[in-house]
Amino acid sequence: MAKKIVVIGGGPGGYVAAIRAAQLGAETHLVEQGNLGGTCLNVGCIPTKALLHTAELYHAVRFGERIGLKGESVTIDWSALMNRKQSVVRRLVGGVGGLLKANGVAIHKGAGEVPGAGRVNVHGANEEVLPADAIIVSTGSIPVKLNFPGADLPGVIDSTGALSLPKLPESMVIVGGGVIGVEFAALYAALGSKVTVVELLPEIMPGIDAEVAIVLKQNLGKKGIVFLNGAKLDSVSQATGGLAVKVIVGDDTREIAADIVLVAVGRRAVTDGAGLEAAGVKLERGRVVVDANYQTNVPGVYAVGDCNGIAMLAHAASHQGVAAVEQAMGYSSVGHGRPIVPACVYTSPEIAVVGITEDQAKKQGIDYKKGVFPLAGNGKAMIEEGETGFIKILAGAKYGEILGVHMIGPRVTEMIGEATMAMRLEATVDELITTIHAHPTVSEALGEAALAIYGQAIHWPPGMKKQ
């Protein structure tokens, strides 16, 4: 008899796990109370990038004179843009449904609850009980709410709200200088909004290599985004024609007028409602605790994706979903190994990273070498006006194994695959060097950064300062 696998949550962790389970011959059920596709497809990666695509084209035309592009009266048709975004989302969500169906996955609309190992209760239009040999919990995450005076005022929104504004705001204050906040800052600045980012920490983008974060800040600063670092949101109040945002910077209190205040201070795991605690599943700071196979302390109950808080990234969730299902189906997850998870930031310039940062290498006392190649030495990057970017490779001092790759520049999000695979296959810088990179591409700079570890980059003068 086929094993029964029940997946709770239809995001990139859950639906991928369900398809994999079906591929491996399980009788697979997926429980989802909202739309398939989760945060990623509905209110995350996909809609933001759909907006960003238009914003970048608009920005390119509007400020295109220096590259020989003169657009007369280019304007943004906000409702058409919203429709286009929604149509992309709809097609992808529909696609997920189609895929699940084609793989024979039964979809149950409702909230999933785990009363213990062995079954899942579905609370929907009909109450159902699904027996399960293994349960994959992938309940995702939601934006963290911040409490401050004025938090409930209209115009104070989270990232979900920022994707469906009634009109393009003239001005926006974004609270939080992490990846989400900065991505929205770049998006709305490119669309023409006046954007101020309020970040509590002294630098933006914590967790991203410091040199990369600095270059990004400089680039975004040139585009008119104002960064207030070491700044604390005090309150938001209604003012004539918009909102008045009170921000404390050091001893100074400033008031910024804004149409919209976007709170983007991170996301938290969703673990309530699925009955996990009652079922004896161990949680820590609201996250499900899992072992190396993503199994919880209750045998047969797995947790993948944002709800375990390991890496709040869609592709990490999908990977974990596959690994958990394979484990549950009795396949040891051979070939997955220790996950090497790349991360991308969709700003202009783009950022893509994999592996450890230089700070982490230092803190962990790793003996490393560093190779940096400025994109000013790369033809394709120059054509795409990405000369301020660079690629940095960190490699072990002894064997040259790749420890981390940090890229900022045009098209780097499409290039991180090479670096990730190099790390996955335990390539050393020598393999990056001897790999032929097509010309003219930005990816040539990856080979150059590897050469730079030996001080032998071809397209950069020896001894010349980088950046």
Next chain:
Amino acid sequence: MASEIKMPQLGLTMTEGTVTRWFKKVGDLVNEGEVLFEVATDKITNQIESIITGSLLEIRVPEGGIAPVQAVVGVVGEVGEVIATSPKATASTPPAVVSFVAETSVPAQIGSNGWVKASPAARKLAKERKVALDKVTATGPEGRVVERDVLAFADSRLDTIKASPLAVKMASDFGVALSTIGKESRIMKEDVLVAAKVGAAVTKPVQEKLLGGMRKVIADRMSQSWNTAPHVHLTVEIDMTNALALKEQLAKVSKQKASVTEIIIKCAAQVLKEFPGVNASIVGNQIVYHDSAAVGIAVSLDDGLIVPVIREVEKKSLREIRAAVVNLGLRARTGKLLPDEISGGTFTVTNLGMFGTDHFTPIINPPESAILAVCRTIEKPIIQNGQIVVRPMCNCILGFDHRLVDGAVGAKYMARFRELMENPLLLLIG
């Protein structure tokens, strides 16, 4: 077929050896693995086993005879076999590896019928690993393919072993043969680490490294000292209360870090002035008395140690000594000392206190005639005026060359040294 028995190379530096004994007479039967003869070099004596079974047909180098490495010393073959003189009997090149059986690397020898000379183990392994024996480089006796040759060949076929580039590099570093890991899927870093750990006890080859550079200098000087200077060691236990108090005061008034090191160096130099017999060297058949105290301080490095010298310590203030210690120590660790700064010492101070050492017997740094060893300072109960009190105590040991310094002189030196250390104000009085 007769086999030539050759002078083995028993060490990297061995170029010739003396046949000190033959255990068989001509005509005796000898089995493979049976001791056949004995070889002596200036370093070692070894019994050499026969590599084949047969009759000892000829002894070419009699007992007491000297032969270069790889020269034929005898012949073993079938009874009554006629010996053909091999043209390469003495012309083969010595191998680079250390082995009890002399070897050379040659392509596998193939007979007219396609039969390859190979050991049974090699044959079996070759079959298992699908290695064609005629492709293998033979390093066994008489050009025979042996097991390790098959392994080496199998290892070199990286096309048949899947391994990550990092795993390949680490394997070569750890001396792990990838073919021994025996993994169907791609060999990764973890597999090599596991194999290296498992193999460490049994299969890790002996590491060899040329004795050179700083290690050679240290080896030569320590042997010279130990072999020429009859060492005597005297230990005194010093109450560091006042020295530590002085250190605190120094730090306070000079507003910089201070350490007891400079107090020790200063006191040692002061006592040297009072005992010129200790601040002396034997040069040829003369005793040279130095007019100034040049105190070397032993600085340990990652791969050895070096002793930079502080000159004219008697003329230097504690602050100047401190500066010199810091400066020389830093430059010693970064390899930036000048030749002049590591020569011309007349006395050395070595401190292992930071490692918690309670006692040690230092070796004199020639041509000096004494060395002061400093151990850790630790609080101990001692008796003072009939009372048990706790005092910070430190063992100091003087190692000296008894050819120049008599026991009583050494003892007086240390008594005075202790007096100064326990009452460092005496330094001001002189």
